[in-house]
Amino acid sequence: MYFLNVLEAKGWYFLTTLLGGWPETAGVAAASLVFALIVGLFIALLRLSRWRLLRFPAVAYVEFFRGTPALVQLFVIYFGLPDTGFQPSPLQAAIVGLGLNGAAYLSEIYRAGIESIHRGQLEASLSLGMTPASAMRYIILPQAIRTMLPPITNFAIVLLKDTAIIFAVGVVEIMALARNLVTETLQSAVVYLIAGAIYLCMTIPMARFAARLERAKRAWQ
Amino acid sequence: MAPLLRIVDLHKRFGALEVLSGISIDVARGEKVSIIGPSGSGKTTLLRCINYLEKPSAGHIYIDGKLIGEAERNGGYVHLSDRELAKERQEIGFVFQRFNLFPHLTALDNVTIAPRKVLGLPREEAEARGREMLTKVGLGHKIGEYPERLSGGQQQRVAIARVLAMQPKLMLFDEATSALDPELIGEVLRVMRQLAEEGRTMVIVTHEIQFAGEVSDRVVFMDGGKIVEQGPPREVLLKPQQPRTREFLKHIQDR
Numbered sequence: 001m002y003f004l005n006v007l008e009a010k011g012w013y014f015l016t017t018l019l020g021g022w023p024e025t026a027g028v029a030a031a032s033l034v035f036a037l038i039v040g041l042f043i044a045l046l047r048l049s050r051w052r053l054l055r056f057p058a059v060a061y062v063e064f065f066r067g068t069p070a071l072v073q074l075f076v077i078y079f080g081l082p083d084t085g086f087q088p089s090p091l092q093a094a095i096v097g098l099g100l101n102g103a104a105y106l107s108e109i110y111r112a113g114i115e116s117i118h119r120g121q122l123e124a125s126l127s128l129g130m131t132p133a134s135a136m137r138y139i140i141l142p143q144a145i146r147t148m149l150p151p152i153t154n155f156a157i158v159l160l161k162d163t164a165i166i167f168a169v170g171v172v173e174i175m176a177l178a179r180n181l182v183t184e185t186l187q188s189a190v191v192y193l194i195a196g197a198i199y200l201c202m203t204i205p206m207a208r209f210a211a212r213l214e215r216a217k218r219a220w221q
Numbered sequence: 222m223a224p225l226l227r228i229v230d231l232h233k234r235f236g237a238l239e240v241l242s243g244i245s246i247d248v249a250r251g252e253k254v255s256i257i258g259p260s261g262s263g264k265t266t267l268l269r270c271i272n273y274l275e276k277p278s279a280g281h282i283y284i285d286g287k288l289i290g291e292a293e294r295n296g297g298y299v300h301l302s303d304r305e306l307a308k309e310r311q312e313i314g315f316v317f318q319r320f321n322l323f324p325h326l327t328a329l330d331n332v333t334i335a336p337r338k339v340l341g342l343p344r345e346e347a348e349a350r351g352r353e354m355l356t357k358v359g360l361g362h363k364i365g366e367y368p369e370r371l372s373g374g375q376q377q378r379v380a381i382a383r384v385l386a387m388q389p390k391l392m393l394f395d396e397a398t399s400a401l402d403p404e405l406i407g408e409v410l411r412v413m414r415q416l417a418e419e420g421r422t423m424v425i426v427t428h429e430i431q432f433a434g435e436v437s438d439r440v441v442f443m444d445g446g447k448i449v450e451q452g453p454p455r456e457v458l459l460k461p462q463q464p465r466t467r468e469f470l471k472h473i474q475d476r
Contacts, residue, residue, distance in 0.1 A: 118321075120317060120319055120321035121321060121323065123274055123315075123317070123321065124315075124317060124321035124322075124323070124380075126274065126307070126310060127272055127274065127310055127313070127314070127315035127317075128310070128311075128334075128335035128339060128383070128384075128387060129307050129308065129310045129311030129335060129339040129340075129387065130307060130335065130338065130339055131303045131304055131307045132303050133303075134307075134338055134339070138334060138338055139323055139334075142325050143323075143324065143325050146325075
């Protein structure tokens with residue numbers, strides 16, 4: 001009953017205040033997704049190279065970024081980089097940090113997608129006079145993308161939720177505003193539940209989209 | 222005149238297993254050569270080595286007198302870069318047992334993608350050529366279909382059209398009818414026969430002994446990574462000299 005009273009009295013105020021952080025949350029999620037999509041492809045192509053010298057840094061990259069907490073990576077970028085003379089803004093640190101971290105996961109999704117394409121596709125491309133790079137661009141990747149889209153969407157959901165840690169480097173997004181509200185009103189339960197509901201309103205449509213892609217993929221195969 | 226294809230003492234090893242043990246053969250321009258032999262005799266590997274889908278362990282391949290897949294430098298041989306190799310492969314068409322059509326492209330796009338992206342033809346020109354080639358293999362009415370909507374025989378004919386669109390000097394057929402249902406084999410063999418009659422240079426790995434006999438100028442029998450016997454089809458198929466050839470042909474006829 002108590003919580004319902006708080007919700008009735010302060011719910012609207014809490015919700016509108018928290019939604020003030022929505023552009024930062026959604027913006028960082030979108031920007032770091034794009035960043036991760038590009039860097040991840042690059043890492044995946046290195047990883048699939050036939051030269052060990054190129055494969056090794058890609059493997060090391062993936063191990064490092066998957067094996068250390070994202071928060072640690074953010075702190076290194078935001079608090080560590082200034083030692084080298086470059087001071088990133090909170091938004092820059094968040095986008096680059098989550099982007100580099102996400103690239104490690106995405107590169108594995110790309111790699112699995114590319115490896116799922118039958119070897120005969122590459123051989124047919126080569127036998128027609130394509131270089132391995134053209135074969136990748138015109139034949140392999142366009143097919144692999146259909147396999148990769150559902151896991152990429154799932155990754156985007158995880159990434160969106162992971163933006164909840166970027167308040168730690170000073171980005172004023174939904175969680176930062178929630179913490180402020182709690183300090184101000186001491187209503188932890190209601191404030192954080194509303195914050196959670198806002199995330200849900202974003203992730204549920206994405207999950208639906210992923211499920212639809214999954215069904216479409218099965219129909220195509 | 223120099224042979225169109227010359228293979229000199231070709232060896233191919235996979236680890237400790239030697240699949241090809243010193244194959245040498247010349248194929249003249251316009252000649253049709255069928256390669257027959259039991260599974261594991263190295264026929265397919267030989268074909269794949271000709272366009273460097275497999276890198277030979279030793280030996281050399283020449284097309285039109287030009288070394289394929291490698292270059293002579295400083296008295297030794299070096300392998301070519303991807304780009305140089307791709308250029309040489311344009312002249313060698315390869316028809317796969319399992320078609321290997323591109324499932325995300327229509328029949329027409331399957332045929333035009335290499336002329337457009339490899340030869341740099343403008344779209345209209347490539348599509349005109351593509352339509353011509355698909356019509357030639359009897360699929361002018363299927364240009365907009367995706368491979369999954371085509372029968373196996375139709376898919377293989379699209380694959381042949383895809384090779385023809387690159388206007389190769391030499392066509393290699395790797396058991397082109399082995400993955401097909403029996404009733405679909407005829408339509409693919411008809412197209413291959415038509416190509417043979419046009420005077421194209423073809424090397425055909427096949428289990429269709431009768432077809433090999435009718436179409437080829439020469440039949441090569443391989444076993445254990447070596448050429449056991451070769452000659453005009455009438456001699457090799459009807460009066461084989463080697464016991465292993467006789468045994469193989471008898472085995473095939475008993476089926």
